[in-house]
Amino acid sequence: MEPLLEVKNLKVIFNTMAGVVKAVDGVSYYIDEGEVIGLVGESGCGKSVSQLAVTQLIANPPGEIVGGEIIFEGQDLLRYKADSKQMRSVRGAKISMIFQEPMTSFNPVFSIGEQIIEPLMLHLKLDRQAARQRAIELLEQVGISDARVRVNNYPHQFSGGMRQRAMIAMALSCHPKLVIADEPTTALDVTTQAQILEIMMEMTKKFRNSLVIVTHNLGIVARHAQRIYVMYAGRIVESGSADDVFNDPRHPYTIALLKSVPRLDEERGRQLIPIEGLPPNLIDMPPFCVFKPRCSLASQCIGESDPELRQVGDNHFTRCHLGIKGEPSGNIPR
């Protein structure tokens, strides 16, 4: 079966005063229908940019998609211009996004309802009355009480969690095939985070769409994603099923990330192992493995070249010269 979305060798650059920033440097991934995948990495690793590129929301200039294919439902979206009719009919209708900052991603001068009604009228050709009714139903579905009144509220009258719920309602309003959630809960409290993710998963099940969760929080993807891509410095360094990536990680970066966070369920007393150094400068990338300067196993590594992604298991890939066997983070009591 063809995947719903297949991104092949995507390259995005930003032309800056200091030079060309290779924000996304040859990223390939796919997502099947109804699947939930997670994309993890630190800030600046290109995870958001790789997602914005899917709907061509990269500001040009300075950004530019310089290579690759984005095949969605059998068509290469990169053959269409960003402002073409075809892209407009995809954006919001077939592929929609949930952004990190629910405050800045809503327009403060229009009511929440107005902003949910707009895509409904545009894409589903509903009349205003029907669209409004639909907007109220959607708000009810994401757990906003008193939706009939709340639909007329402005974004500032909603709390952070409510805004993010409204955002989910908006993203799902036109029954998209694919929802991309870019750090959907980063600005929220843990309890609200759990609540929002639960609603997102419920809605995903109900609407049978696919979901990409972009986050730096390893716990969130472990809880919700079926497959995981780990990104570092504009590349995917490891990919595989959630179980493989978390319980049998094969890339030193994935292992290091897992060891650097405290776990709620581990025995206490384990020393956290930070990743030394900083991510590389994306303008001037080394000709060898991008993680080598920070890699704890660098002394064992004899590979001089830049490693390619290679298969290490059933649908499990890593970009590392070393044939390391992973170990799960920390020891797990009980």
Add this chain to the structure above:
Amino acid sequence: METSPDNTLVEVKNLKMYFPVTQGVLRRKIGDVKAVDDVSFKIRQGETLGLVGESGCGKTTVGRCILRIYQPTSGQIILEGQDITKLPRNKVQRLRYKMQLVFQDPYGSLDPRQSAGSIVGEPLKVHHLCPDPQEYRKKVEGLFTLVGLNPEMTNRYPHEFSGGQRQRIGIARALSCSPLFIVCDEPISALDVSIQAQIINLLQELQKKLRLTYLLIAHDLSVVRHVSDNIAVMYLGHIVELTDWKELYENPLMPYTQALLSAVPIPDPRVERKRERIILKGDVPSPLNPPAGCPFHPRCWMAIPDCSKQLPQLRQVAPNHMVACIRV
């Protein structure tokens, strides 16, 4: 140096901090935001108290009251056996070198026009702790080394440092006048995952080396559990559960604590599949108009009609385990 027999360094008794809400041109007072309402706890010398809760629950306000950045509405703050709540401003200022603050935002909390060395050394000058310039320079360089920064970087400006390094500068500044007590207000939440561990480790090392006492304010329970001796859970200005780290994780009694723990995802899909999840409904109520009785009862799945009648008091249910809940 007076400490009480059980080695308590900081004690907070019935602390209340109400912020007035005003309206109109004349700024008439129409009510109070009870940011902190009757909070009491003790921190022993060399220990860490973790203070957790959702945003707006008053945890930062508690920290700021202890440092007397805010003048508390009522209650007592006792540092080394001395009540500092009533001390006049100038006297408090002289006490400040004993208590310091590490801020959340390593970008906003450093003056961009001051060199890193001058930022770190400023408290020494303010408190006249180091009049000799030679010694001053040595001391600042020593502080840089202590927090893992290269002493040659004293002449650089904050923008030349990364987020993790900036947080180290903030920590060095807090350590400059050898404080006894440091309030760490969300010290790692603005940092990247791979950098967070560096700062947590640094704080732990420094605590061991210098016998520091911390009040760690954070919302990430896995971090708080990793470093704290005791943990206080706050909800809408009240402490709802207070116990040691082990008990809190293994035997959380207050429903809110249970929900908070269950909301933290564990980076292991096998564990996650087996976990029972408690998802709270709705939002935190406004502190301007808190619900009657137990502040948590509108969201609580164990609530009974009695819960909305009276504010439950924090009471001891086991040695070193206090809960404010009538259902326990």
